[in-house]
Amino acid sequence: MSDRWRSLLxxxxxxxxxxxxxxxxxxxxxxxxxxxxxxxDPLFPDQAILVxxxxxxxxxxISYHGARGWVFPDRPPQQADGGWxxxxxxxxxAMALPVGCLAISRHLFGLDDALSDNLSxxxxxxxxxxxxxxxxxxxxxxxxxxxxVSSAA
Numbered sequence: 180m181s182d183r184w185r186s187l188l189x190x191x192x193x194x195x196x197x198x199x200x201x202x203x204x205x206x207x208x209x210x211x212x213x214x215x216x217x218x219x220d221p222l223f224p225d226q227a228i229l230v231x232x233x234x235x236x237x238x239x240x241i242s243y244h245g246a247r248g249w250v251f252p253d254r255p256p257q258q259a260d261g262g263w264x265x266x267x268x269x270x271x272x273a274m275a276l277p278v279g280c281l282a283i284s285r286h287l288f289g290l291d292d293a294l295s296d297n298l299s300x301x302x303x304x305x306x307x308x309x310x311x312x313x314x315x316x317x318x319x320x321x322x323x324x325x326x327x328v329s330s331a332a
Contacts, residue, residue, distance in 0.1 A: 190250055194313050197245030205238035206301055214293045227285055228278055231300055235277075239270045251321035262320040269315045276311070277304025 180188075207216070212230045215221035223230050243266050247256075256262050277300040284290045284299035 190317070191313065193250040194246065194316075195309075197242050197250055198309065198312075200245065201238035201242035202301070202305060204241055205234040206297070208234035208237060209301070210293060210297070213296065216293075227281055227291070227296060231278060231281055232274065235270075235274055239267070242270075246316060246321060251317070254321040254323055257322055257324070265320045266316065269312060269319065273308040273312045273315070276307040277301070280304035280307075 209231055210216040211218055212222045212234065213224065213227055215224075243263065246266075247261065258265065280303050281296060281300035284295050288295075290296075290299070
């Protein structure tokens with residue numbers, strides 16, 4: 180296996196690990212607030228999409244720091260804000276996939292139980308968003324620095 184492929188697979192693996200940590204935080208917050216897991220009564224039982232967006236925004240902060248420090252440490256920030264704005268924009272755009280799955284499940288099919296919410300948003304939706312996020316983050320946020328052009332001696 181070439182060094183390039185080994186490097187890419189390492190990035191994919193680390194990206195997946197960071198995404199898992201952020202997803203578990205988001206998953207727990209979502210289910211605690213919407214379905215009352217671990218606390219009894221839900222905090223926001225009729226606000227599935229709002230709760231999902233808030234929980235995943237917290238996960239987004241976790242994933243940014245994991246990606247910047249561990250997944251792509253050799254790709255220094257090329258934007259003044261460290262790539263934070265592009266990261267947020269890409270995350271919000273990609274979040275449309277799981278939010279859309281959740282909205283379809285709840286509003287089109289009338290499924291509002293914990294299993295349906297989690298399968299639609301945290302299962303199908305996140306799988307769809309994972310590949311898009313990896314590509315877009317790697318391409319627009321955590322870009323490799325341009326190598327200087329060497330002059331022929």
